[in-house]
Amino acid sequence: MNKRVDLGEMRHGTELLKRGFAKMQEGGVVMDVVTAEEAHVAEDSGAVSVMALERVPADIRASGGVARMSHPQLIKEIMETTSIPVMAKARIGHDEEARVLESLGVDMIDESEVLTPADPFYHIVKSDFTIPFVCGCTSLGEAVRRIAEGAAMIRTKGEAGTGNVVSAVKHARLLEAEIETSSNADSDQRADIVEKILEGYRRLEENSEIGAKVSKTPFGDIESIRSDLASVLDEVIELGRLPVVTFSAGGIATPSDAALMMSHGMDGVFVGSGIFKSSDPARTAEAIVLATHHFEDPQVVAEASEMVGEAMPGLEIDSLEVKLDERGW
Amino acid sequence: MLRIGLVMLQGARHSHIAALERASTETGIDIEIHELRKSSDLDSSEPHAIVMPGGESTTMRLTGNDPVSSLLPAVFDWIRADTERPVLGTCAGAILLAEPGDGGDSLVDAKIERNGFGTQADSFQSNIQAVALGREFPGVFIRAPRFTSSGGKAQVTAKLGNEVVGVMTNNRMALSFHPELSGDTGFHEWLLRTAEKHEADSE
Numbered sequence: 001m002n003k004r005v006d007l008g009e010m011r012h013g014t015e016l017l018k019r020g021f022a023k024m025q026e027g028g029v030v031m032d033v034v035t036a037e038e039a040h041v042a043e044d045s046g047a048v049s050v051m052a053l054e055r056v057p058a059d060i061r062a063s064g065g066v067a068r069m070s071h072p073q074l075i076k077e078i079m080e081t082t083s084i085p086v087m088a089k090a091r092i093g094h095d096e097e098a099r100v101l102e103s104l105g106v107d108m109i110d111e112s113e114v115l116t117p118a119d120p121f122y123h124i125v126k127s128d129f130t131i132p133f134v135c136g137c138t139s140l141g142e143a144v145r146r147i148a149e150g151a152a153m154i155r156t157k158g159e160a161g162t163g164n165v166v167s168a169v170k171h172a173r174l175l176e177a178e179i180e181t182s183s184n185a186d187s188d189q190r191a192d193i194v195e196k197i198l199e200g201y202r203r204l205e206e207n208s209e210i211g212a213k214v215s216k217t218p219f220g221d222i223e224s225i226r227s228d229l230a231s232v233l234d235e236v237i238e239l240g241r242l243p244v245v246t247f248s249a250g251g252i253a254t255p256s257d258a259a260l261m262m263s264h265g266m267d268g269v270f271v272g273s274g275i276f277k278s279s280d281p282a283r284t285a286e287a288i289v290l291a292t293h294h295f296e297d298p299q300v301v302a303e304a305s306e307m308v309g310e311a312m313p314g315l316e317i318d319s320l321e322v323k324l325d326e327r328g329w
Numbered sequence: 330m331l332r333i334g335l336v337m338l339q340g341a342r343h344s345h346i347a348a349l350e351r352a353s354t355e356t357g358i359d360i361e362i363h364e365l366r367k368s369s370d371l372d373s374s375e376p377h378a379i380v381m382p383g384g385e386s387t388t389m390r391l392t393g394n395d396p397v398s399s400l401l402p403a404v405f406d407w408i409r410a411d412t413e414r415p416v417l418g419t420c421a422g423a424i425l426l427a428e429p430g431d432g433g434d435s436l437v438d439a440k441i442e443r444n445g446f447g448t449q450a451d452s453f454q455s456n457i458q459a460v461a462l463g464r465e466f467p468g469v470f471i472r473a474p475r476f477t478s479s480g481g482k483a484q485v486t487a488k489l490g491n492e493v494v495g496v497m498t499n500n501r502m503a504l505s506f507h508p509e510l511s512g513d514t515g516f517h518e519w520l521l522r523t524a525e526k527h528e529a530d531s532e
Contacts, residue, residue, distance in 0.1 A: 027384070132449065286391070297366075
């Protein structure tokens with residue numbers, strides 16, 4: 001019945017479409033998967049998207065070394081298997097890995113500290129891409145920088161692969177307190193906050209033997225970045241929250257962990273090792289979806305908790321050799 | 330005061346709340362939005378109209394059919410109980426109306442294909458012809474489903490060129506795009522006006 005539409009005449013990759021894609025994830029659980037089979041389990045258990053990767057964070061931690069973008073063949077297999085959106089991770093600052101992922105046709109790129117950062121000074125120029133990005137943050141300043149660079153979605157930067165939710169909670173609390181502080185700031189104080197956030201673009205200066213000054217960055221000159229940061233901060237203050245969908249990620253291992261993060265005002269959760277490192281992945285996945293959806297109802301969270309067997313083993317943050325929330329800035 | 334039930338299973342629910350509130354101001358029709366998470370929320374709120382937002386239809390079927398929630402069976406029963414009840418389903422909401430998946434009849438007389446336009450890179454914005462509103466409308470299509478056919482009981486309510494992007498059976502409107510993200514509240518105003526009229530007719 002329908003004539004084919006010429007998609008070439010339409011507008012693609014707009015800010016509205018990128019942020020709109022993230023809105024479709026609201027209230028959902030994004031699950032890490034390492035095989036097409038796991039992607040199937042995730043979809044059947046109610047995942048809102050899958051994150052395609054070669055190893056879950058717990059295994060990346062255990063094996064050490066440089067963690068890179070997943071093999072294109074694996075990502076393709078997962079894309080062919082599942083009908084829900086597929087996300088994949090690129091290293092911080094690795095624009096070329098991101099280009100590869102975009103050309104493979106993934107729906108969203110996670111510029112992720114779970115992989116080894118590729119650029120010590122700058123993140124990916126996300127506004128140059130047609131597909132949307134999600135980025136991690138530990139605080140408001142980091143979130144504002146990423147949004148100004150074009151991120152369409154933000155997530156906390158909890159310690160992936162530990163089964164320990166404390167860092168995700170820390171970031172959510174900091175974010176909330178800093179949004180409140182910014183909202184109460186007068187115009188001089190706001191300008192000071194913008195200057196502090198701008199410092200994140202001067203990291204190169206500390207490394208220069210001859211005192212190089214940063215005037216131009218991949219995101220434009222310092223003046224234009226300052227004005228972009230100020231307008232994102234204005235948007236935050238006007239809304240009383242980040243202007244993009246905000247998820248929690250890192251260390252979420254149980255249904256009640258997911259409910260806890262939702263009660264901190266998060267719009268949804270990423271679960272990595274917590275599902276496929278548990279004793280019964282399908283049940284755990286479904287239980288976390290239910291607890292995320294009914295987080296305000298302790299009875300349902302209790303029922304969801306009963307559904308799961310043994311959770312993944314956990315790690316103390318102080319005992320970690322690599323702290324992921326120190327990657328990126 | 331009209332009570333509008335919003336299916337809170339998953340997806341762009343808060344954008345619908347904002348659009349409904351703006352539509353209420355535009356039309357002067359007072360509304361109260363009731364968030365529906367469980368079938369008991371539907372019983373207690375007795376809505377005059379229902380909005381089924383977009384998101385992932387697979388996720389919505391799981392959370393909506395789970396015994397804890399049972400929201401979807403209750404919503405489908407509510408819709409079938411009176412053919413003139415106003416319903417607005419967008420994107421995944423439109424999929425649920427075309428394919429309720431409960432063994433019963435479709436709630437709109439059309440067939441629909443998930444992700445019919447491709448992946449996120451193919452998501453697009455374009456002006457469309459909102460037949461139901463008699464004017465152009467800013468269409469926002471995100472991994473949108475695609476109507477593959479519509480039957481005799483379906484009225485075409487939105488078109489993109491020759492392609493059908495909105496259908497209506499009785500007062501059940503299924504749109505493959507996202508009016509709640511467009512900044513234009515035309516379809517939400519349609520819902521409120523239709524609900525007001527249906528309420529007046531049934532009294």
